[in-house]
Amino acid sequence: MITPASSSKALVESMLAAYNAGDMTNVQAMGESVRDLASADDMVLLLLGAARQATGSPESAVALFRQLVQRKPHVSEYWNNLGLAARQAGDYALAEQALDRAIELAPLQAEVHYNLGLLYAHQQRWLTARETLLQAVGLAPDFIEARLQAAYACHFCGDTRGAEVMLDGADTWPPQAADHALILATILSSLGYQDTAFRTLAQAILPEGPERPSMERRIVAMRASMFERSNQIDEAYAELSQLPLDVLTSLSPGEWELRHAGLQVHANIASRQGQLEQAATWFEQLQHERSDVHLQANAAFSVASIRNKQGRHAEAWHALDAAHAAQLRFASDFVPELLAEGSQPLDMVEHAVDRRAYDGWSALRAPRSQDSPVFVVGFPRSGTTLLEQMLDAHPAFRSMDERAFVYELIKRMQLAGQSYPADLASLTQANTDQLRDIYAGVVRRVVPDLGSRQLVDKNPLNMLCLPMIMRLFPDARIIMCLRHPCDVLLSCYMQPFRSPAFMVLCSSLERLARGYVDAFEHWFRHVEVFAPRVLEWRYESVVSRFDEHLVRLGEFLQLDDSAPMARFAEHARSKGYISTPSYAQVTEGIHRKAVGRWQAYRDKFEPVLPILRPMMERLGYSE
Template identity: 60%
Template sequence: MPTPTGGFANAMATAYRAGQMEQVIALAAQAPETGSADEGIMLWLGLAQQTTHRYDDAAATFRRLSQMRPEVSAYWNNLGLACRQSGDAAASEQAFLTARSLAPGDAEVLYNLGLLYIQQRRWLLARLTLLDAVDLSPHFIEARLQAAHACYICGDNNSQEAMLAGAIDWPPQPAEQALILAAMLAVQGDPDAALRTLAQAELPPEPEAGIMRLRLAAQRIALHERSNQVELARDELQQLPLSAIDRLPPEAPCARAEGWSTHAALAMRAADHAAAAALYRQVLAVATDDQSRASAAFGLAAACNRQGHRDEAWQALLAAHAAQLDIARDVVPELLAADSQPLQMTGRIVSRAAYASWRRLSSPDGRKSPVFVVGFPRSGTTLLEQMLDAHPDFQSMDERAFIHALTERMELVGQHYPADLATLTQTEADQLRAVYFRMVDRVLPGLGQHRLVDKNPLNMLCLPMIMRLFPQARIVLCLRHPCDVLLSCFMQPFRSPAFMVLCSSLQRLARGYVQAFEQWYRHVEVFAPHVLEWRYESVVSQFDDHVARLGQFLEVADASPMARFAEHAQGKRFISTPSYAQVTQGINRHAVNRWHAYREQFEPVLPILRPLIDRLGYTE
């Protein structure tokens, strides 16, 4: 016959499984005095308290349980959950760490700890913890999604893609997670999967469901705009009028910000810059996190710049970079030191003497090697990529850091990059090329006989790897006036934490720009690669001549399809770089000498840039 307290525990379990949480709590209150120390009663009480959002009470209950049975990891895990939900982050972390020490193979504990780190914006710890959870349980979808999110914030694109492998087959996600997943799928260049994720999102109960429908609609419209489907975006925007956004309750700032941002982006597309600026100011007034503040401030700067309001544009840029620096502080705190080097590859140099010691290996010829499009970001690389992609002989894969990933692969197996390029065996070099083409095949499974275009601006810093694996490759270096490049970088919301730091001030950006080109020219002198310099200002003024010159360099019989790049770009579903809208508009000179409007701000950095301005053949 069950003991009295055992009978209460059984009754509470039955009520809990039936969803009768208040009955569970009432039964606990009716239990005999000795029931307050009964493990079963306390367990069901704590679970019911958590379910009914009595987080302080749940924390107290699970704290007693963990003191009674300190060897039970599940009690510490539940204590961590209750403390996290009640806002006691320190106690939550300690409880999860204790649970992990008791059950190191429990992926659920690591997942909960990772969520705590996300809540605290401790992104590096969140990434490592959640990746460990996925290692323990590869089919734990919630852990994969949150690990991908942490990798996304940390700029770990390769791990993010690995975490999202197979996401197309995942079951529908709760709406909040669906918004995160859709954003990541879009960045990976799969807007169709992103839209499907939004369409299948599971809504919360009313009235939250109404707010979430608006957020889902705003992200769907933003995806259409980002995919250059502007008319479709405008059609759907009619279902999201400003009046509906204005009627949202004050406790829905995210929905307000997302709705206004969507209207602002399409106002910019329609050249209604004053309306866009007003909307971005509204977003800034309600923004609750650094990412929202940064995005809105960059948008406001662009709108003010188009109106000729330079001072307000510059102030908005300073606010945007301050917000991005706060994001970077959580991810790459070591780079915030004044003497840090965000472009760490600039310090990786191969000397003439080192190159002379390289073991001679066989390699593909020029036509079987990728065409590499390099240059500092915002130098016209996306324009050139779309020109090449418009030609039937070529196929681009959008912007991928595959060459950089090979340098990381060397380091992971104990080889030092670039020093150990000298001693690579033929087998090791072949294996690195195979790894590269496997990564390519995942994004371009139909490459076939097309010549691959690998456009990644900062591959200019990985020239030793390119020359080791593809020494006969054709490389196009995109150039543009350094001040125009820096202004354009300063006005863009880059996603890489290291680039956020690099662009946090014009001085730091100018130093990084000069360091990148110093490394490039040193390596050009060492390796003597097949390089064509593609100067933006000359291209826009003598377009046909430069298309012909490009065709000759790449040994293309008919280069004329490249001239139809704008039409080609309009037909592409996704272009990942900030130039996604500009490249659909054809050639124009609007981007030439833009920096003159901000010459006052550039005066302090001109001494840093002057030697390179002269070397590149530009004038101030």
């Protein structure tokens, strides 16, 4: 940010006029005509430094801005300019020092917080970037660039709800520069707002000059990826016709983002079309092209998935080892405390209500069963997405994809100084009505067309939030999805989850096994306390006797006709975006391919079977 100092000199006026006209060459020429820059007017140094920075000479700009902060160390804007130039020059220590000083001098200046947040993001210090960028938004709620970058930092931190809050109203934002449009579309797509994401790309403001063709191709790659992720394979393939492989492989090193995005979507589509070896080759290339641990992990997980389909189990496990090693390096920056021995990634298991505490709950009015959501729960990778799509295919129901809205209510209680779940007992009628109103409000933003249909709230780990569900919706019907614990663990171990805590939980079979047992012990403890309306939905039984269980499901939900739910695969194909890793599988219909997959890795499971056996027996499973 350039802040003019008062000056009547003709040189300053001429330089300022050239700067405002975008003529940086002339600004430099006039500034460098000054014989003694050490004694030049502040504004001359400021304009000359900005011009050098704009024309690719940030190191020389740093020298000029150093002079300015030495002259006037109490001017925040000068420190801000020094920080920006230092970041561009690659001197991150100086950039951070300068921007910290600028914030000390002007703590309410949103733009300085924004610049510091961008520095942290550039260094991939995502937690600190998120905090700093959220501060910028707090100081200037209408600062669109800050909201976008804060959303991106939340996205990287696994804070889905934070990203959604930052992008509230993004459908009304003005067209964005192409690089910002790509970021915005990436996050919107991950949140399920596909139409807004496509519109964002269509309205992107492309750069002029030699960068334009590359940016156009990156948008094509993004569109292709979004189509594939929405199960629109023909449309994705049509987009890729503009990105042939020979073009991607001939790109310069500076265009690695385009090459990576293009090859990734080529590989995804090849895998879905059965060209497994070709897809694996491309993913292996991507795995070793960049040092970015996030990209390495995602590519390695894709390799593992393909090798597993090919029956090359040793190679699959080798790829999984690499994927989890990369994810742990990523997660260690976010949740280092969870890497300690005995840590608990599933923090909700430590919050329980016993019978005595429940007896102290006051009786409050609550919605009837038919006016409450249907909650679909279970440990991740237990078939919850399949069931969700079945329910969503029925005209009586409407799902909202996977949302953590119940968790958000718990956080709101805690932020208000209340203890969860202990203070559920002291909630008044007004308190619970307010929490239900908050829940209804966030639901309406996601499914404004809910109408008279009953909401399906599918979030597997809501199984750990039963006290909150029972306080707000005590008559709700809850469906607990079950699947062989070893198949569940294997599937979790093969997924690139975004949550850093879940990355740690899934980093080894032993951690996963203990987490699985902890989660179900917590669930059964609360089932004994609350006696909720629960239907157990067992994956293996459903795929072997689908019609029988469809009728059973309809009876539990008091439906006159359960037949529409049988057409879930067709419904899923037409629905578009599905956020979970099962987005492709649920379009294939019922099959048994996922039953007993763990047996191919039995040697890996032998050490954790003693942890699982008691819970396996309780759930009705054998080895």
